[in-house]
Amino acid sequence: MKTIHLEKHQIQEAAEILNQGGVLAFPTDTVYGIAVRYDNEKAIEKMKWVKGRDALKPFPFMVSEKEQIKEIAILKDRDYQLIDAWFPGALTFLFCKSESVSAEITCGFDTIAIRMPEDDYVLSLIDVIGSPLLVTSANLSGEKAGTTHEEVLLQLEGRIDGIVRGESGSLQASTIIDASGAELKLIRQGDISLSEIEKSLEE
DSSP states (O other): OOOEEEOTTOHHHHHHHHHTTOOEEEOOSSSOEEEEETTOHHHHHHHHHHHTOOTTSOOOEEOSSHHHHHHHEEOOHHHHHHHHHHOSSSEEEEEEEOTTSOTTTTTTOSEEEEEOOSOHHHHHHHHHHTSOEEEEESSOTTSOOOSBHHHHHHHHTTTSSEEEOOBOSOSSOOEEEEOSSSSOEEEEOOSSOHHHHHHHHHO
């Protein structure tokens, strides 16, 4: 497979790759990501192959607006507080999924991971597509996540359909917080701490 190289201004071409079921890599506010449309099962299977990833491990959602979250998640009052306080940003929340999201997409889990990046390019790309994306770090499973297009291509050249040239905004992936239960739980530490998130709920 030939990997198509794109510049950020070629956003329509990038959207076309995704709409045709391709896997696209692009820089985000954290590390480089690879993405597919969440409503294309063949594309999801392809991204699992690209990563060499456990088939039973679901991919996180990336959205561009709060209304998209309501379509795919069941939100409590606290969830709205968290979304208002921290989106967009380098933070991923686990919420209870809505019935509109099939069990195949979440690998049978009742929760979904959702992030709204603080990155104008990614938000614009999702807007052009008009649908949330499934996005994961741009690397082979178990390897270091790429932060530039050169680093990504060293691992994924010829495995992905396209890549948007650029450089990511951070060397660290987002913090992941499980907000599906009564208490918030830290799943992965990033730039934002659990104590900062808990404090925001008290303000």
